[in-house]
Amino acid sequence: MISTHREPERAILVGLADPPSRPGAGRERGGGAGGAPPGPGPGGAAGDPRLDRGAPEQGGRARGHAGAAVGEAGAAAGEAGAEAGGVGTAGGGAGGAPGEGQPPPVSREASAGLEELALLAQTAGSLVVGRFVQKRAAIHPGRFLSTGKLAALAELAERERADLILFDEDLSPVQARNLERALERKVIDRTELILDIFARRARTREAQVQVELAQLQYLLPRLTRLWGHLSRLGGGIGTRGPGETQLEVDRRRVRERIDVLKRRLAAVERERDVQGRRRAGLFRVSLVGYTNAGKSTLFNQLTRAGVAEEDRLFATLDTTTRRLVLPGGEVMLVSDTVGFIRKLPHHLVASFRATLREARESDLLVHVADASQPALAAQMASVDEVLDGLLDGRSVPRLLVLNKADRLSEGDLLAARAWHPEAILLSALRREDALRFRDRLGLAAREHR
């Protein structure tokens, strides 16, 4: 959906900030391994509170903070000094000095929120020209941004000649429409952006069908807004779309297409049923985890399958399965799967059920995590959340791999070991580590029998 232009589209990122909280408040244990990873890039340690996970979506309001009144007041104050570019300003240690066993300052993870959105934006081919933060407590139900923020954002967008505004949160159809009218620019939310990237990267027929299905389901309640896009493209004065009749026709067409795609996916599921039965009896292992964690790299080390490994988000969209024969004669099936991300759109998870079926039916789920990530704990929590949804209450043994150990300092290695003593700490780039991991799989297979 983003751009067919030759020039990259100029994007401004918009994220959410909670009111400043106690140092470490609400954080889950951990992140210890993220002590001193390579810096999170430009805009590094922001003095801003976390933008990240944990809190309910918009409308959910600041939980656990010292009363809504305080939150609102703080937000109003923040509004006056419109924090365009607030992320990326100085003030690293805002979270206070970490106490004993404390994870690194909260700010690290906060900036990781927009850093990830920036990566997603780049993956979708756009150029990030600005960042903007809205206080969670001051979200406006009808247009997401408060009045002051909306004006400040419009100004920033004008100044930076932005083509589109990317929201790290999901917007309701009404919010998106109102924002587009007010900002006179394309407004894309997180779900739309992720769907767009999946659509660009889908290569196999199956992945394409799954992505298209998710996109259409997302689109259906938003058709009115898209008509707005179209009429503007026409260069017309006024942005009124066609009449209701045309909209109804379109809705029906979209629904019909959704039905066709669902039937195709059902056929894929049946095909997989047959495959599944053929594979019955063999020990099945799936590598799962956050996007860019190193699943494909580890998979290739084990199986020499030559699956694409790339330093970009969502390199893998299809499940690849290979037989692995261990030196002791043990045979197992290992699968490399699509990566997850924070707030993975639920339409996508539903559509990718066929692809993720191998993971669902595994005897062992290997959770590969990138231990060099500042947002390690949050990424692991996102993966667990998707897995829990996928497994529908079935319990499948899990094994945690903390990858990219080569990027950790001695201190971080110790911290990582202490944090998750049961995990296998390794670097998928090192052959000897991969072999050690393979032995561990052999052990799991023997125990399974």
Ligand SMILES: Nc1nc2c(ncn2[C@@H]2O[C@H](COP(=O)(O)OP(=O)(O)OP(=O)(O)O)[C@@H](O)[C@H]2O)c(=O)[nH]1
């Ligand atoms: N330094 C270091 N880099 C690694 C390691 N493992 C993987 N990488 C790099 O991390 C990037 C992502 O690796 P992939 O194997 O494609 O990650 P993935 O989990 O399959 O990612 P998706 O397919 O997007 O879900 C690549 O550039 C790899 O070379 C490691 O142990 N150390």
Ligand SMILES: [Mg+2]
């Ligand atoms: Mg991969």
